């Protein structure tokens with residue numbers, strides 16, 4: 467039978483796997499950092515109205531520059547992210563993954579490189595590969611913060627064209643402070659003019675401030691955001707960036723014409739009208755995220771501080787073969803939790819798993835499952 471490897475695909479894609487968080491049908495799904503709250507009914511009705519209106523004009527191509535939507539996104543950032551921006555500073559695409567792809571098509575590509583500090587969002591490396599951009603894996607400290615000295619050194623040596631800084635970082639939940647971003651930005655510019663992308667997909671969940679104000683006076687700094695998490699609209703596929711208007715002009719060179727459908731633009735505009743309600747859910751999720759951290763620590767688990775809507779954890783070190791152990795053990799724990807009906811994520815970080823903050827009931831089910839797994843393992847130990 468013909469398989470991928472029999473096809474004349476690009477050499478660098480041979481033997482590789484696609485991005486693939488399992489989509490399993492289990493009672494409690496806390497594995498893809500989705501927002502557990504469905505959109506509120508008044509918003510669902512408003513989407514109906516806006517999309518109906520858009521449907522009347524579907525014989526025409528949509529607004530190619532999505533000006534109304536970019537204006538609304540700029541107003542949202544101005545109100546919530548501590549820095550005034552205009553439509554000219556904002557660009558939108560089908561999910562922030564597409565935003566990142568357009569940035570790599572523009573600033574990366576064959577003969578160029580991108581760096582990220584791992585463990586981090588795996589798509590940074592995958593989109594780099596997909597756009598023919600060489601990938602450099604940069605270092606992190608044992609506590610999952612960025613090792614600034616090592617990062618600055620690596621940037622100086624490798625002279626990447628694109629630098630990814632994920633804050634809060636997926637899968638660890640770690641936020642990056644402004645000083646670190648500035649140190650990396652300076653190092654990158656000193657090595658050669660290069661684009662620094664701050665991926666703030668989880669920005670709204672942070673205890674601290676957005677890094678958006680740093681774009682001021684720094685034309686090579688981009689902040690990318692998404693409506694998939696805080697706006698509870700992963701199915702919408704709407705991501706955006708804020709940067710100097712020249713960056714927005716630059717991505718026009720690679721974006722497909724009419725990439726954002728009229729239906730997408732109408733839906734996103736409806737969601738933005740309901741910002742306050744949706745940000746209310748974010749507050750609930752932040753409280754639940756903090757509860758997960760506290761309760762997991764109370765059980766003796768190893769937990770990384772989180773500024774996102776998820777928490778990275780490992781079972782207590784006292785359990786032989788669990789804390790700080792090889793990846794396959796994290797996978798055994800992943801399976802044990804799944805056997806209790808709870809799906810979390812194994813991101814390949816040794817001895818660690820990632821759980822998304824769900825509804826209070828889902829989080830209780832998760833915490834009960836962790837308690838049960840710890841008990842099963844302790845009993846095994848004592849046998």
Ligand code: PMP
Pocket residue numbers: 498499560561562563564587632635636665667668691692693694700703704705
């Ligand atoms: N950046 C980070 C750090 C993410 O975790 C995700 C989604 N998991 C994305 C970007 C992409 O999100 P989307 O394409 O849905 O906007």
